[in-house]
Amino acid sequence: MKGLFLFVPAIAILLAGCFDEPTPAYKSVPPETQVYLKDGRIDTFTEDILMRDGKVFVQGSGWTNLSARVSALDAKSINYLNLDRNGLTNVEALTVFTGLKWLRLSGNRLTTLPDLSHAKGLKRVYLRGNLFREIPDTLKLLDGLTDLDVSDNPIESIPEWLVNKKGLENLSFSRTKIKSLPSDLSAWKTLRTLQLGDLRDLSEDEMRRVREALPGTAVVF
Numbered sequence: 001m002k003g004l005f006l007f008v009p010a011i012a013i014l015l016a017g018c019f020d021e022p023t024p025a026y027k028s029v030p031p032e033t034q035v036y037l038k039d040g041r042i043d044t045f046t047e048d049i050l051m052r053d054g055k056v057f058v059q060g061s062g063w064t065n066l067s068a069r070v071s072a073l074d075a076k077s078i079n080y081l082n083l084d085r086n087g088l089t090n091v092e093a094l095t096v097f098t099g100l101k102w103l104r105l106s107g108n109r110l111t112t113l114p115d116l117s118h119a120k121g122l123k124r125v126y127l128r129g130n131l132f133r134e135i136p137d138t139l140k141l142l143d144g145l146t147d148l149d150v151s152d153n154p155i156e157s158i159p160e161w162l163v164n165k166k167g168l169e170n171l172s173f174s175r176t177k178i179k180s181l182p183s184d185l186s187a188w189k190t191l192r193t194l195q196l197g198d199l200r201d202l203s204e205d206e207m208r209r210v211r212e213a214l215p216g217t218a219v220v221f
Helices: 010-015 047-053 092-096 137-141 204-213
Strands: 034-036 055-058 062-065 080-082 102-104 124-126 147-149 170-172 193-195 218-220
Touching (some): 204 218
Parallel strands (some): 080 102, 102 124, 124 147, 193 218
Antiparallel strands (some): 034 055
16 A cells, blocks of 8 residues: 555554464554455455455554555555455455565455465465365465364365475464374474364374474464
C-alpha cells in the first residue's frame, strides 16, 4: 500500500485473533503492510470486497476502513493478509497478492487453495478450521515456508513433500484424522513446536517415538 503508514500495537493483534501465532505479526511484519477482513460472511474473496470491507488499525483512530486510507489497493505491497472467519469457499483472487509473507484463512469453508507459487516470500500459512481433506499441494512450492497450521480439518495423512521439507519451525495437526506420523522425521529437527493435540488414534508408543525423534521440539499431544 503505497504511502500508507499504520501503527499496530500488541492489543490490536490480540483483537485480530493472532494470539496463537508463535511470533505476533506486529513484531515481524511492517504495520503498513497489514490488512484484515474478518467476520464478513462472504463466499468468494475479491479485491473489491477487501477494499470495501478491509480494516487497518491506526493509532489514535482505532479500526479504520481500508478504503478510507488509500485510494486504490496495491495488492503487491501487502505482507500480512488476515481473512479469518468469513465463510469463504473461493479465494482464487489470492494469486495477485505476490508480496505475501503471512496468510491467515482460518475458520472458513475452504477445500482447495489457488496456486500460491507467485508469493515467493510466503512463510506462514494458517488454515485452521476449514474443510481440507488433504494438505494443499501448492504449499510445497513455498521454499521459505516455516509455519503451517492445518488443525481442525478432516486431513488423514501427511504428504511426502511436507515430510521432507526443511526449514519448518511450527506445525499444527491438532484435531485432524491423522493416525500416525512419518517414520523418518529427520527433516523436521528444525521444528520449534509440533502440535498433535486430540489425535485420538495416536498410540502412546507413537507419541514416545515422536518425542525421541525430535528432542529439541516442543511436542504437544
